[in-house]
Amino acid sequence: MRALTLKDLDYSVLQQCMHCGMCLPSCPTYESTKRERHSPRGRIALMRAVADGDLDVGAELAEEMNYCLGCLACTTACPAGVDYTTMFETARAETEASPLTGTVKRRFLRWLLLNQVFLYPGRLQLIGHLLRIYQNSGLDLIVRKLKLPYLLGRSIGDLEPAAPQMNREFSDECIDLWEHPPEGVKVRGKVGMLTGCVQSLAFADVNRDTVDVLLHNGWSVFTPRTQACCGSLHAHNGAPLLARQTGENLMSQFEREFPGLDAVITNAGGCGSHLKHFSSVIDADMATQWDEKVKDIHEFLVETGYRIPEGSEAEIHALTYHESCHLCHGQGIKSQPREILDSLPAWQREELPHSDTCCGSAGIYNVLQPEESARILDRKIESIEKTSATCVVTSNPGCHLQIQGGLQKHGLDISVTQPVSLLAEAYRIQSGNSPVDKS
Numbered sequence: 439m440r441a442l443t444l445k446d447l448d449y450s451v452l453q454q455c456m457h458c459g460m461c462l463p464s465c466p467t468y469e470s471t472k473r474e475r476h477s478p479r480g481r482i483a484l485m486r487a488v489a490d491g492d493l494d495v496g497a498e499l500a501e502e503m504n505y506c507l508g509c510l511a512c513t514t515a516c517p518a519g520v521d522y523t524t525m526f527e528t529a530r531a532e533t534e535a536s537p538l539t540g541t542v543k544r545r546f547l548r549w550l551l552l553n554q555v556f557l558y559p560g561r562l563q564l565i566g567h568l569l570r571i572y573q574n575s576g577l578d579l580i581v582r583k584l585k586l587p588y589l590l591g592r593s594i595g596d597l598e599p600a601a602p603q604m605n606r607e608f609s610d611e612c613i614d615l616w617e618h619p620p621e622g623v624k625v626r627g628k629v630g631m632l633t634g635c636v637q638s639l640a641f642a643d644v645n646r647d648t649v650d651v652l653l654h655n656g657w658s659v660f661t662p663r664t665q666a667c668c669g670s671l672h673a674h675n676g677a678p679l680l681a682r683q684t685g686e687n688l689m690s691q692f693e694r695e696f697p698g699l700d701a702v703i704t705n706a707g708g709c710g711s712h713l714k715h716f717s718s719v720i721d722a723d724m725a726t727q728w729d730e731k732v733k734d735i736h737e738f739l740v741e742t743g744y745r746i747p748e749g750s751e752a753e754i755h756a757l758t759y760h761e762s763c764h765l766c767h768g769q770g771i772k773s774q775p776r777e778i779l780d781s782l783p784a785w786q787r788e789e790l791p792h793s794d795t796c797c798g799s800a801g802i803y804n805v806l807q808p809e810e811s812a813r814i815l816d817r818k819i820e821s822i823e824k825t826s827a828t829c830v831v832t833s834n835p836g837c838h839l840q841i842q843g844g845l846q847k848h849g850l851d852i853s854v855t856q857p858v859s860l861l862a863e864a865y866r867i868q869s870g871n872s873p874v875d876k877s
């Protein structure tokens with residue numbers, strides 16, 4: 439089977455752009471360079487030229503598609519409803535498949551991450567275990583001090599400190615296969631919990647908090663073991679066939695083990711955006727039903743109703759909210775996380791300037807385009823500094839790590855957390871610091 443090319447696309451998708459330019463101010467790469475070719479309009483013109491046969495798929499298109507973050511801010515800004523996601527993913531796949539594009543280093547990193555690591559949940563867990571031993575033993579500090587990773591090349595050396603800190607317990611270790619609301623909480627239904635790939639290892643505590651919040655609100659939670667990657671990284675990085683393969687694995691893992699769930703919950707913006715569109719990747723009735731079942735945790739809580747945490751705090755702290763691109767632009771979820779944050783007794787939310795502009799993480803963009811990613815991150819940190827917040831809240835593991843790294847680099851004593859963790863903490867404080875019971 440071969441992936442779709444730009445020439446295969448429905449031509450009306452490529453014709454939608456009316457060249458108005460309203461998307462330009464929202465595009466982070468246009469903001470960096472002020473060059474038309476680095477804007478959504480410029481990229482769409484290139485893609486259309488390929489579809490029309492006026493331009494070959496080569497270095498020019500590849501460079502542009504690799505420079506694009508895939509943040510989808512242009513889709514929100516566009517009054518014509520341009521389907522940039524479809525064009526972008528198709529063009530990325532076409533350039534990645536072309537032998538004329540990409541450097542050896544880029545091809546190696548991409549192959550390593552997409553084909554050898556994120557395709558195999560068991561391998562990812564093994565790497566997580568090894569990384570946890572390495573970090574907990576203190577060996578990482580010695581290795582970094584001696585600059586040993588640079589013996590493997592500058593890119594590896596630069597990457598090593600950015601490796602996420604592994605949790606003491608991974609999701610499969612701190613969440614049971616089935617958990618039920620504690621006594622006294624009326625059961626409202628059964629949901630599945632998507633633990634994610636990086637999220638499952640480096641943010642298992644956020645997954646634990648998500649399950650606690652669901653239990654507290656009367657939902658029984660089913661969490662399959664060693665879950666497959668959802669495939670969003672593959673889809674956004676020009677590997678649609680791998681995205682399809684890993685997506686099918688994940689969906690059948692849930693449907694095979696427990697078919698009657700009321701909803702499947704995700705707490706990572708990037709995964710959720712992809713998981714809600716399986717029917718566009720996988721041609722099966724099951725995929726359409728799956729799309730309707732997948733819910734972002736904030737969306738689910740606000741839609742079904744959640745317990746507002748009670749408490750009167752002597753001290754109120756200021757927080758600000760950075761929106762994950764794939765939560766706000768990919769899924770259109772903007773008000774629900776804010777509503778949850780505004781219901782927390784101990785926190786006052788201050789709006790972040792340009793809260794829906796990308797932080798530069800964008801999947802593996804910070805690995806493949808480190809310089810542009812750092813420029814975009816610096817602008818995000820400048821925005822955060824304009825607030826009086828002592829805490830930045832976001833809802834995607836990539837954004838969490840990227841912003842945490844930026845704050846550290848700038849020497850700012852500002853913590854980073856996620857909305858669902860603050861809600862779980864508020865429930866715990868309300869019930870006397872005891873975690874939600876497992877039955």
Ligand code: SF4
Pocket residue numbers: 464465466467468477478481505506507508509510511512513522
């Ligand atoms: S996806 Fe983001 S970086 Fe790419 S063209 Fe759209 S706004 Fe610009």
Ligand code: SF4
Pocket residue numbers: 454455456457458459460461462478479482512515516517518519520
């Ligand atoms: S806002 Fe939409 S229609 Fe206007 S230039 Fe950008 S993509 Fe084209």
